[in-house]
Amino acid sequence: MFHFSNIVRTKSDPKIIEGGPSLKRPADQLARALGWFSIGLGVVELLAPRRVTETLGMEGNETMVRAFGIREIMAGIMSLSVDKNAGLWARVGGDGLDAAALLSGLTGDNPKKGNIALALLMVGGIAMLDYRAAQDTKPRRPARDARRKLFPNRSGYPKGLEGARGAARQIAANAAKSPSLNPT
Amino acid sequence: MKALVWHGKEDIRCDTVTDPEIQDPRDAIIKVTSCAICGSDLHLFHNFIPGMLPGDIMGHETMGEVVEVGSGVDGKIKKGDRVVVPFTIICGECEQCKRGNFSVCETTNRKRHLADKVFGHTTAGLFGYTHLTGGYPGGQAEYLRVPYADATHIKVPAGIPDEQLLFLSDIFPTGWQAAVQCDIEPTDRVAIWGCGPVGQMAIRSAILLGANQVIAIDCLPERLSMAEAGGATTINFETESVVERLNELTDGKGPEKCIDCAGMEAHVMASQPDTLLDRAKQMVMLENDRPHVLREMIYVCRPGGIISVAGVYSGLSDMLPMGAFMNKGLTMRTGQTHVNRWTDDLLRRIEQGEIDPSFVITHTVPLEQGPEMYQVFRDKRDSCIKVVLKP
Numbered sequence: 001m002f003h004f005s006n007i008v009r010t011k012s013d014p015k016i017i018e019g020g021p022s023l024k025r026p027a028d029q030l031a032r033a034l035g036w037f038s039i040g041l042g043v044v045e046l047l048a049p050r051r052v053t054e055t056l057g058m059e060g061n062e063t064m065v066r067a068f069g070i071r072e073i074m075a076g077i078m079s080l081s082v083d084k085n086a087g088l089w090a091r092v093g094g095d096g097l098d099a100a101a102l103l104s105g106l107t108g109d110n111p112k113k114g115n116i117a118l119a120l121l122m123v124g125g126i127a128m129l130d131y132r133a134a135q136d137t138k139p140r141r142p143a144r145d146a147r148r149k150l151f152p153n154r155s156g157y158p159k160g161l162e163g164a165r166g167a168a169r170q171i172a173a174n175a176a177k178s179p180s181l182n183p184t
Numbered sequence: 185m186k187a188l189v190w191h192g193k194e195d196i197r198c199d200t201v202t203d204p205e206i207q208d209p210r211d212a213i214i215k216v217t218s219c220a221i222c223g224s225d226l227h228l229f230h231n232f233i234p235g236m237l238p239g240d241i242m243g244h245e246t247m248g249e250v251v252e253v254g255s256g257v258d259g260k261i262k263k264g265d266r267v268v269v270p271f272t273i274i275c276g277e278c279e280q281c282k283r284g285n286f287s288v289c290e291t292t293n294r295k296r297h298l299a300d301k302v303f304g305h306t307t308a309g310l311f312g313y314t315h316l317t318g319g320y321p322g323g324q325a326e327y328l329r330v331p332y333a334d335a336t337h338i339k340v341p342a343g344i345p346d347e348q349l350l351f352l353s354d355i356f357p358t359g360w361q362a363a364v365q366c367d368i369e370p371t372d373r374v375a376i377w378g379c380g381p382v383g384q385m386a387i388r389s390a391i392l393l394g395a396n397q398v399i400a401i402d403c404l405p406e407r408l409s410m411a412e413a414g415g416a417t418t419i420n421f422e423t424e425s426v427v428e429r430l431n432e433l434t435d436g437k438g439p440e441k442c443i444d445c446a447g448m449e450a451h452v453m454a455s456q457p458d459t460l461l462d463r464a465k466q467m468v469m470l471e472n473d474r475p476h477v478l479r480e481m482i483y484v485c486r487p488g489g490i491i492s493v494a495g496v497y498s499g500l501s502d503m504l505p506m507g508a509f510m511n512k513g514l515t516m517r518t519g520q521t522h523v524n525r526w527t528d529d530l531l532r533r534i535e536q537g538e539i540d541p542s543f544v545i546t547h548t549v550p551l552e553q554g555p556e557m558y559q560v561f562r563d564k565r566d567s568c569i570k571v572v573l574k575p
């Protein structure tokens with residue numbers, strides 16, 4: 001069976017014959033997709049803010065769009081990292097900011113308000129995905145107040161802690177009697 | 185055979201792979217009876233140490249029985265021997281090996297051109313631990329090829345269970361070397377950051393080496409309780425100020441000796457804002473490590489003291505307080521462990537009942553459950569401290 005990863009194997013090192021199951025969940029894939037989407041959108045906002053404001057009839061807001069772009073890129077990078085959950089929550093928050101900014105442009109005299117309504121719809125949809133992914137990738141660390149096993153009896157010294165300390169003291173005493181190389 | 189294979193960030197699977205073969209006359213093949221997951225494996229799981237490729241077999245804490253040897257092992261190891269495999273692959277012949285500096289063996293890294301570029305000079309080949317250190321398949325598997333097997337092994341007697349011997353491969357000598365590097369004197373107070381498996385071993389080693397007091401730092405109740413059982417006074421860094429408490433415990437002077445058993449993935453929390461900044465920089469590849477523990481050690485260590493670093497760092501670390509480090513006249517000692525330098529002595533201590541390293545094991549499961557256990561160990565679920573896998 002062909003496995004891409006076998007290409008890099010040194011000759012006669014073990015090669016994969018049959019892959020086992022991956023523990024990656026669908027939510028992990030969704031997080032990945034959202035991460036890349038975030039970076040893509042961020043790059044557009046950062047490099048072509050004018051395009052964005054023109055489409056929305058919100059000219060003059062280029063600086064804000066750029067800042068939003070940086071935000072999108074940061075959240076995207078975070079969503080692709082091992083801290084994806086924090087990244088996804090950052091995206092949920094960002095969706096709120098996006099919606100607020102769009103609403104502020106939804107004035108009666110804006111000739112592009114159709115586009116704004118469309119954008120709002122999109123933000124809503126994406127926000128739902130962000131929220132789903134954030135819920136489903138919650139870190140599975142136990143809660144701070146969760147019941148934990150404690151190990152007060154696992155000293156590791158078969159002769160007990162006092163035995164271990166005593167033996168060490170004995171060795172130190174013997175060493176003190178014999179001449180030492182260490183300057184004191 | 186079955187083996188735990190790295191497929192990418194947070195993606196380790198139990199795959200079926202071809203059995204290893206003798207490639208070189210100095211090779212041996214081991215049938216693995218026990219292996220373990222190490223804190224270092226978590227750095228790879230998170231892809232924080234560059235140089236892993238999909239298809240790499242994980243694992244560097246392994247023991248078992250020799251089932252095949254090459255023609256060049258020269259009788260030093262033979263079929264049927266029971267051996268623990270040190271995580272550092274050593275030739276036993278180069279200048280460094282002769283000095284006992286096994287983890288910087290000059291011969292065994294088969295991809296030394298990479299290490300020469302990244303580290304300036306090559307270090308030893310390591311099992312299951314990135315292509316910078318040779319890209320050797322690891323021992324979380326049913327069988328393991330051991331290169332340079334005539335030197336790279338620790339013979340162990342029958343009659344002692346695997347659980348007591350397995351950690352000679354890594355964490356026991358690692359904790360031990362961390363403590364030895366401190367030149368512990370009977371009056372010394374030794375502070376140890378991190379109460380994972382390596383920290384637990386360092387605590388016991390410092391006690392056996394005669395430290396006056398051992399102070400252990402972590403935030404997980406189960407690990408702190410185990411540290412206390414080993415004779416340490418404990419500090420919970422989530423609820424207490426580490427620097428204040430250490431000064432309190434040492435008449436304001438700071439511990440003479442400090443040991444880092446936490447490494448490059450220091451806990452990220454708002455009350456230690458430097459960790460937030462490090463994490464942000466890591467994400468955009470402006471920094472490799474989160475060296476919070478190094479900073480704290482330099483700050484709190486008693487002038488003239490020694491800092492011993494067992495925790496792994498991978499690349500560039502920012503904002504180390506070199507002013508304090510230099511003016512306080514501190515000494516820093518580091519290194520991957522020179523496993524075979526210590527194992528004769530440590531095996532004798534196990535045999536004589538001075539210590540039983542199996543105390544640290546909280547989970548023993550079949551190899552097939554390995555992928556799940558990576559998550560459990562990483563998330564500290566189920567009070568997990570050390571996982572042993574049985575192929």
Ligand SMILES: NC(=O)c1ccc[n+]([C@@H]2O[C@H](COP(=O)([O-])OP(=O)(O)OC[C@H]3O[C@@H](n4cnc5c(N)ncnc54)[C@H](O)[C@@H]3O)[C@@H](O)[C@H]2O)c1
Nearest residue numbers: 223224378380381382445446447450451494495496520521
């Ligand atoms: N030098 C070597 O040869 C060698 C060998 C084995 C392991 N290691 C390294 O040793 C380190 C520990 O290994 P482990 O198996 O015990 O791993 P681990 O992940 O189980 O333990 C690390 C511990 O450090 C604690 N910690 C995190 N931030 C801290 C902070 N700010 N202060 C105090 N404690 C903190 C964590 O809570 C955790 O309990 C890892 O970096 C590992 O790579 C080095």
Ligand SMILES: [Zn+2]
Nearest residue numbers: 222223224354
């Ligand atoms: Zn290790």
Ligand SMILES: [Zn+2]
Nearest residue numbers: 275278281289
């Ligand atoms: Zn060598």
